[in-house]
Amino acid sequence: MNEERKLMISVQDVTMTFRREEDRSGSLKETVTKLLSRKLKFSTFTALHDVSFDVYNGDVLGIIGRNGAGKSTILKIISGIMKPTKGNIIRNGNIVPMLELGSGFDFDLSGRENIFLNGAILGYEKPYLFSKYEEIVDFSELRDFIDVPLRNYSSGMIMRLAFSIAAVVEPEILIVDEILAVGDENFQKKSRARMMELMGGGTTVLFVSHDMNQIREMCNRVIWLDGGTIRMQGETKEVCDAYRI
Amino acid sequence: MTDINFKKIIRIGLIVYFAAIALFTVGTLSRLKDGSVFGLPKFLVYGAVVLVLTVCVLLYVLHLQKRLKSGKDAFGLRVLRTIHKYRFLIEQLVTRDFKIKYKRSVLGVFWSFLNPLLMMIVQYVVFSYLLNFRGTVEHYALYLLCGIVIWNGFNDCSTQSMRSIIGNAHLITKVYVPKYIYPVTKVLSASINVLLSMVPLLLVTVIYGLIATPKLYLSFAVLLLPLALLLLLVFCIGIGFILSSLMVFFHDIEFLWTVFSTIWMYATPIIYSLEMFESRAPWLITVMQFNPMYHYINFVRSIVLYRTAPTFLEMGITALISFGTFAVGLLIFKKCQDKFVLYL
Numbered sequence: 001m002n003e004e005r006k007l008m009i010s011v012q013d014v015t016m017t018f019r020r021e022e023d024r025s026g027s028l029k030e031t032v033t034k035l036l037s038r039k040l041k042f043s044t045f046t047a048l049h050d051v052s053f054d055v056y057n058g059d060v061l062g063i064i065g066r067n068g069a070g071k072s073t074i075l076k077i078i079s080g081i082m083k084p085t086k087g088n089i090i091r092n093g094n095i096v097p098m099l100e101l102g103s104g105f106d107f108d109l110s111g112r113e114n115i116f117l118n119g120a121i122l123g124y125e126k127p128y129l130f131s132k133y134e135e136i137v138d139f140s141e142l143r144d145f146i147d148v149p150l151r152n153y154s155s156g157m158i159m160r161l162a163f164s165i166a167a168v169v170e171p172e173i174l175i176v177d178e179i180l181a182v183g184d185e186n187f188q189k190k191s192r193a194r195m196m197e198l199m200g201g202g203t204t205v206l207f208v209s210h211d212m213n214q215i216r217e218m219c220n221r222v223i224w225l226d227g228g229t230i231r232m233q234g235e236t237k238e239v240c241d242a243y244r245i
Numbered sequence: 246m247t248d249i250n251f252k253k254i255i256r257i258g259l260i261v262y263f264a265a266i267a268l269f270t271v272g273t274l275s276r277l278k279d280g281s282v283f284g285l286p287k288f289l290v291y292g293a294v295v296l297v298l299t300v301c302v303l304l305y306v307l308h309l310q311k312r313l314k315s316g317k318d319a320f321g322l323r324v325l326r327t328i329h330k331y332r333f334l335i336e337q338l339v340t341r342d343f344k345i346k347y348k349r350s351v352l353g354v355f356w357s358f359l360n361p362l363l364m365m366i367v368q369y370v371v372f373s374y375l376l377n378f379r380g381t382v383e384h385y386a387l388y389l390l391c392g393i394v395i396w397n398g399f400n401d402c403s404t405q406s407m408r409s410i411i412g413n414a415h416l417i418t419k420v421y422v423p424k425y426i427y428p429v430t431k432v433l434s435a436s437i438n439v440l441l442s443m444v445p446l447l448l449v450t451v452i453y454g455l456i457a458t459p460k461l462y463l464s465f466a467v468l469l470l471p472l473a474l475l476l477l478l479v480f481c482i483g484i485g486f487i488l489s490s491l492m493v494f495f496h497d498i499e500f501l502w503t504v505f506s507t508i509w510m511y512a513t514p515i516i517y518s519l520e521m522f523e524s525r526a527p528w529l530i531t532v533m534q535f536n537p538m539y540h541y542i543n544f545v546r547s548i549v550l551y552r553t554a555p556t557f558l559e560m561g562i563t564a565l566i567s568f569g570t571f572a573v574g575l576l577i578f579k580k581c582q583d584k585f586v587l588y589l
Contacts, residue, residue, distance in 0.1 A: 018587065029497070076586075080421035083583045095421075103419045106341055108348050113341070120337040121420055129333075 005056040014087035016048040062219035069225040093172030102162030107151040140164035272468035273554040342434035357441035392515030398439035406431040406485030414589040428485035464552035479567040486574030490581040
């Protein structure tokens with residue numbers, strides 16, 4: 001461990017409470033009639049309760065826990081998609097979330113146009129994207145189809161393009177929700193290797209996975225979330241061994 | 246992340262500012278020539294106002310420069326930085342919307358020219374031959390066209406931006422981007438069409454003006470057209486903010502809005518003129534002052550059809566409506582935006 005490391009993310013006493021109406025109404029009429037008849041009930045659901053941790057430069061932090069433990073919620077809060085009900089997040093550095101591939105694709109546009117659209121959504125700058133364009137096309141192995149509208153792509157081709165765009169990132173903080181291996185066997189190998197390369201390349205990574213082998217292999221620290229609170233955090237081996245039981 | 250090139254922004258900003266002042270002055274020349282305010286000739290007062298405004302602008306630029314040098318934060322700098330950071334995304338989203346619109350049509354972008362023309366012809370035939378509105382309004386075809394172009398522009402912007410948040414739900418729940426971008430880009434891409442529809446409007450005005458009796462030529466007042474469109478744009482963005490945030494919570498807004506906008510259209514003098522009701526319902530003119538669209542359409546008709554700039558009071562009211570709506574929209578959007586992700 002280095003002595004002086006830059007603090008990249010600081011999560012301070014974050015609590016996230018969702019307010020759920022019993023059955024959420026989507027229409028004006030329903031809400032008004034319910035309000036009038038005082039039937040509008042709220043039940044609260046606490047997804048995260050007073051969670052605090054720090055992430056330093058170069059950390060590969062694994063987040064484990066069962067379904068509904070709050071893993072995805074904490075990732076969404078860190079990347080700024082959600083605002084926590086209480087608590088603070090301090091971020092130093094640009095964050096690239098690799099949550100779901102191809103969210104920003106438009107199926108009427110060609111592969112080329114989608115590279116730029118999706119790249120812009122992921123926060124790349126224009127000159128950077130232009131310089132990386134060839135690399136993206138080569139990686140996706142879709143050069144022959146790059147001017148074809150996306151609606152004519154097969155689902156495997158779409159995933160390959162999406163992965164290739166996301167894979168050229170050089171972020172300071174990378175957020176990964178499960179390792180993404182897409183496409184045919186050959187491409188799966190390639191994409192897995194690229195992910196490992198990205199995560200092992202000295203960037204700060206937040207990594208959510210159910211695959212304990214991957215967690216043991218990649219991470220130097222692990223946080224175990226259970227029912228919205230941190231059950232345990234520390235060295236990978238310690239936490240993973242405890243989680244098994 | 247590269248920082249903003251402040252000098253370049255200032256240079257371009259000042260050029261745009263002085264060009265705008267020049268255009269505005271030439272455009273309103275007909276209103277400045279004679280008349281007086283507080284006993285002083287109008288053009289003197291105008292000159293003083295412009296001078297004060299220019300001094301204020303320059304002072305603000307100096308203030309920002311000082312803040313930038315000392316490394317302190319300022320509201321203006323924050324806005325510039327955000328726009329700088331996301332300008333590529335804005336550019337991409339606007340081009341996407343624009344491309345998608347005509348992607349599978351044969352005539353493509355020509356529909357932006359054709360649509361208002363065809364609408365005008367249909368309504369002209371119906372209302373001038375069947376209902377005989379022609380006699381009461383001079384240059385009825387052009388009168389119609391001005392109204393149609395502006396109303397369609399507004400309608401397009403508002404319906405497009407209404408769906409901007411729920412339509413981009415898959416992005417909002419996955420990637421962090423300032424949410425203001427979505428309604429703003431929708432309005433921007435729709436307003437490209439408004440801009441394009443100015444071509445048939447001006448073309449028809451020139452051609453029609455040559456054949457019509459009495460002849461009708463474009464005047465310098467037409468230089469105010471960019472201002473009219475800009476004010477409409479600001480108004481539309483404000484409406485877009487309001488509609489798109491309401492839409493997240495109540496999907497009924499979509500259907501309500503279709504009905505409401507139809508009512509609004511008939512409540513606006515697009516196919517008829519207020520003069521028709523002068524004797525029957527004189528109160529209508531007072532009530533109409535509260536209809537924002539009446540002001541925008543009147544603005545355009547004034548500079549295209551009546552060949553004169555609107556009065557300064559009229560322009561002030563229009564600007565007030567635009568920026569007022571924008572401010573209200575911004576406030577509502579700001580208040581709601583953290584809740585969007587929970588309801589999408």
